Amino acid sequence: MELPTIIKGVCFFLQTSTGILGNIIILMCYAHIAFNERKLMPIDNITSHLAFVNMIVLLTSGIPQTMTSFGLQNILNHHGCVFVIFVYATVRALSVCVTCLLSLFQSVTIAPSTCSWACLKIKIPQYLMPCSFILWVANMVMCCGLLFYTTVPQNGTVPKYTISTGYCYLKFPDEVVYKFYGALYTGRDATIVCVMVMASAYILLTLYRHNRQVKSIRSSSPSKKSTAEVKAAEIVICLVILYVMFYGIDNIIWIYMLIKTSASSEVEYLRAFFSSSYASLSPFLIISFNKKIQKNLCIKTRRVEHSRIYLKVTSFLTDLRITWQLSTKSVALMH
Template identity: 30%
Template sequence: MNTVSTYVIIKKCLFSQIGIGIIANNFLLLFRIITLLHGKPKTTDLTTSHLALIHIIMLLNAVFLVSPDVFESLNFRNDVKCKVFFYIGRVMRGLSICTTCLLSVLQAITISLNTSWLVKFKHKSTSFIFSLLFFFWFFCLIFGSNIIFYTMASSNVTQRNVLIVSKYCSLSSMKAIIWRLIFILTTSRDVFFVGIMLLASVYMVILLSRHQRQSQYLHSSSLSARVSPEQRATQTILLLVSSFVVMYWVDFIISSSSLVLWVYDPVIFDIQSFVVNIYATVSPFVLMNQMEKEMKKVSNYIAMKNGFYL
């Protein structure tokens, strides 16, 4: 199989992935909005809605970066378009990390024991979550601003110390000390949030294991096999965090290797885009897997409002 056919196959897979991800995240966001309007909102509902919105923006942004026709259709200078799209991608990636971390922490607080120190956070108002999400936006908008200064339009003239990332966009070189500083700061931020995710996940696994042992001791095997809504939600978050961590490290290896070797080609860029968007595409399906009872409640509520009963 030659390079051209490989490139075409990767492109087709990438566009299919983006299309599926946008549809799934829109469905998840729509359902969460309906839930918030027709019931008392939970902190996890707000966070899930925020995560779906971030992933919609991330996937739409990816369309402009991986599709030359869509990129060219915008009547702006290529330099401006490259800066805007790379900046949005960087900010959305950071927000995805922060929001997934928050979601895992909120679920750990939800199932925490009454004797745990986490119990004092259980009754925090939704305004607290709004403030936290606002801080994440401010933090990521400031933190990702450095990409604007090093992103530029690709030139037909061969330039030294310029890394061609896509057909239209390139990254200019920077001083070694600045590159190291940005790398350390970005990696430290990501490791911090991923570390909190893993700590919350370990805590939830311990609680689930303890609950399962108690259930087996107190009840028959038929009863202990039942999974409570809290357990199902916790297992969903654990699966979500696991998929995110795997995706993050694969993306980290690809991008770090490309920057260290200063080599990037369209195939590598599309493969990295596919890896980055895996989590944005898979997460709504994972989250929708636990929404069956919630969908039934909302349907019954809407039916009762209209004089029908399900």
């Protein structure tokens, strides 16, 4: 196996394994919090939803991409390709949609408590579940067209108007259909990114006004509620920046592939890597900012340490008891 192939495979393996681990940690922590507190805050529900979607992105794209990078061929049959491509396209779209939903929710949460905003703040948590369901259905419907163009890789060169993931092909019949789907998905992503950027700009403006008010009243310790809102807003802004950075590169490569109509395998692997980078790195960004998850991880770590100490002490006492019994029997035999 050549060195470039090994490097490429290792990069995809590290990206996939670390990303899946990070998203699983978030989901387990939120499951533990929900079990103990019997409920989750709305922003925690959205964040856990984002972690679940990102984990599915890595499972449906990262794992087969890693196997293909190491030189494995024909890892999926036709039905496997159709299923994996459909699920991946759906959850990839959901990843950006849920991030956008998170930014919109946080912009409403951090907004001043005027009459109009107060009514919206009360009602918006009730619509999060129906909104998430609508996002799932809408993205599944939008990705249904890909079911007709997905096929297994064929021997030889990649046909024209075909997108190769390495393990599956998206083979379009002509240039019109090829560019139609490209423009459709690019336009969708661009629209959602614009909404996210506007929501993030509003959050930044609100935080700026908040800091000015704090300075004007000469208060160096704002309320716990406002501090929590500021921390949550910082997470959202960082997630939006991370998404715009990686998916921006992804869409630039995608537009290049649309113009070229046939791209090299290196370009396709590069796009696949950047396409999964947000799903891989976002959980660690969430963990680094989220105090609930950090506290939950510390508690679990302490429990593991206490369990290890308990086992060591128990083992030591057992060995001591056995030694004492043997010595007692030896003394009795001597007498």
